[in-house]
Amino acid sequence: MAIQNKTARTGRMMITGANGLLGREISRFFSRGYEILRTDREECDVTRARECLRVIGEFSPDVVVHCAAYTAVDRAEAEEEAAFALNARGTRNVALACREHGALLVTFGTDYVFDGTSERPYSENDPTGPLSAYGRSKLAAEEAVREIAPDFLLLRTQWLFGAHGRNFVSSILDRAGRGEELRVVSDQKGSPTYSLDLADAVKRLLDAGSRGIFHFSNEGETTFFVYAAFLLAHTGNKEARLSALSTSDLSRDEYPAPRPLYAVLSKKKYREATGVAPRRWEEAVLDFLRTGSRGERDS
Numbered sequence: 236m237a238i239q240n241k242t243a244r245t246g247r248m249m250i251t252g253a254n255g256l257l258g259r260e261i262s263r264f265f266s267r268g269y270e271i272l273r274t275d276r277e278e279c280d281v282t283r284a285r286e287c288l289r290v291i292g293e294f295s296p297d298v299v300v301h302c303a304a305y306t307a308v309d310r311a312e313a314e315e316e317a318a319f320a321l322n323a324r325g326t327r328n329v330a331l332a333c334r335e336h337g338a339l340l341v342t343f344g345t346d347y348v349f350d351g352t353s354e355r356p357y358s359e360n361d362p363t364g365p366l367s368a369y370g371r372s373k374l375a376a377e378e379a380v381r382e383i384a385p386d387f388l389l390l391r392t393q394w395l396f397g398a399h400g401r402n403f404v405s406s407i408l409d410r411a412g413r414g415e416e417l418r419v420v421s422d423q424k425g426s427p428t429y430s431l432d433l434a435d436a437v438k439r440l441l442d443a444g445s446r447g448i449f450h451f452s453n454e455g456e457t458t459f460f461v462y463a464a465f466l467l468a469h470t471g472n473k474e475a476r477l478s479a480l481s482t483s484d485l486s487r488d489e490y491p492a493p494r495p496l497y498a499v500l501s502k503k504k505y506r507e508a509t510g511v512a513p514r515r516w517e518e519a520v521l522d523f524l525r526t527g528s529r530g531e532r533d534s
């Protein structure tokens with residue numbers, strides 16, 4: 236898969252949560268193709284319906300890429316109301332403003348809407364059954380989008396990593412760098428997703444005129460343990476102390492949110508819509524370590 240972002244300017248794009256992991260990647264990726272308005276909580280607090288209407292009305296974007304979200308999965312167990320305020324009602328506010336001002340809404344969902352009992356990759360139409368407060372709040376966000384926005388694209392994704400923000404890659408490498416012993420779960424299956432590849436997937440779906448819900452991650456399934464071992468092996472951390480543990484061994488005080496044990500997403504619909512398959516996660520991780528790792532791309 237070749238990353239493609241060389242386009243003539245095609246319109247105006249507003250981004251919410253533009254300082255987050257994905258918001259920064261989206262801002263960077265689309266800056267050559269669009270006139271961009273980057274907003275975060277200060278410029279457009281998505282929990283404020285009138286602020287969303289005003290900011291979207293004034294900029295009059297063709298596309299709103301809504302990245303703002305409550306993403307503290309474990310904290311959400313004790314703060315379900317805060318997670319719903321941002322994820323469900325915030326998304327509802329953005330969707331209403333998009334409908335009012337005729338903008339296409341692009342936003343992101345999560346594998347945590349599933350219960351993890353499937354024995355094959357989840358497709359877009361599989362029944363949902365979130366186990367956690369975060370998952371419930373993101374499912375409510377999906378319902379708001381479906382109900383309100385006539386024109387939307389929602390990409391469910393998982394295990395995001397990239398140049399911006401804290402994520403599994405930065406956490407493992409930082410902890411290994413400090414010489415900490417790493418104990419990582421070996422019984423949760425999913426697929427890492429490079430934020431750059433996710434931005435590229437948004438572009439491909441936009442170019443294809445696709446609408447509705449799509450699953451996107453890098454190809455190939457793994458566990459967090461194998462993923463951590465791969466990272467250590469490819470960053471000269473061969474001496475790092477890594478051991479496997481099972482989800483049931485995790486401290487419920489530290490990790491109160493239940494997680495789906497099997498959360499692999501089927502990319503069949505994405506492949507059919509765009510004509511390309513996502514690259515494998517190992518290739519994406521190596522590309523990130525070579526060319527996009529922390530600091531170099533953070534601007």
Ligand SMILES: NC(=O)c1ccc[n+]([C@@H]2O[C@H](COP(=O)([O-])OP(=O)(O)OC[C@H]3O[C@@H](n4cnc5c(N)ncnc54)[C@H](OP(=O)(O)O)[C@@H]3O)[C@@H](O)[C@H]2O)c1
Pocket residue numbers: 251252253254255256257258275276277279280281282301302303304305306321325343344345346373392393394395396400
């Ligand atoms: N990261 C993953 O592994 C993952 C996996 C699956 C799906 N997703 C989804 O992908 C999307 C992007 O996630 P991410 O990892 O980029 O999240 P993130 O790094 O946590 O960024 C979220 C951004 O939203 C901002 N924000 C918080 N409250 C706001 C408000 N009231 N109004 C406007 N902005 C506000 C945050 O600002 P502050 O920092 O100031 O709070 C932050 O800049 C989300 O929909 C998430 O659910 C992520």
